[in-house]
Amino acid sequence: MIKPFFVWQNKVLKSVNPENVVCLLTEGNYTKVFLSDKSFYLVRSTLSRTLAKLPNDIFIKIHRSFAVSVYFIDEIAKDHLVILGNEVLPVSRQYYQSFVGQLNIIE
Numbered sequence: 001m002i003k004p005f006f007v008w009q010n011k012v013l014k015s016v017n018p019e020n021v022v023c024l025l026t027e028g029n030y031t032k033v034f035l036s037d038k039s040f041y042l043v044r045s046t047l048s049r050t051l052a053k054l055p056n057d058i059f060i061k062i063h064r065s066f067a068v069s070v071y072f073i074d075e076i077a078k079d080h081l082v083i084l085g086n087e088v089l090p091v092s093r094q095y096y097q098s099f100v101g102q103l104n105i106i107e
Helices: 047-052 093-101
Strands: 005-009 012-016 021-027 030-035 040-043 059-063 066-069 073-076 080-083 087-090
Touching: 005 040, 021 047, 030 047, 047 059, 047 066, 059 087, 059 093, 066 087
Parallel strands: none
Antiparallel strands: 005 012, 021 030, 021 066, 030 040, 059 066, 073 080, 080 087
């Protein structure tokens, strides 16, 4: 089992299971942590600082504004990926090789 992390919400620390996190989206100094139940937490942390505290074998940066959990990826194309069956996220050229290199691919 993966160790949970905590986020501040309404002046209390809420426990979040990393296995329920679908993706991360940065907006300046804030990061939205999207969960599988379609909810999200807004944390005051950059994407880089947030990723540094999460398991790097699960969360992979795919764009300067996005990171995704490998548990929720359905399809991968050269410039985008599909999560949860219908959500499309961009994959930048800069991160594509590194992203694919971190996946467990059987050829």
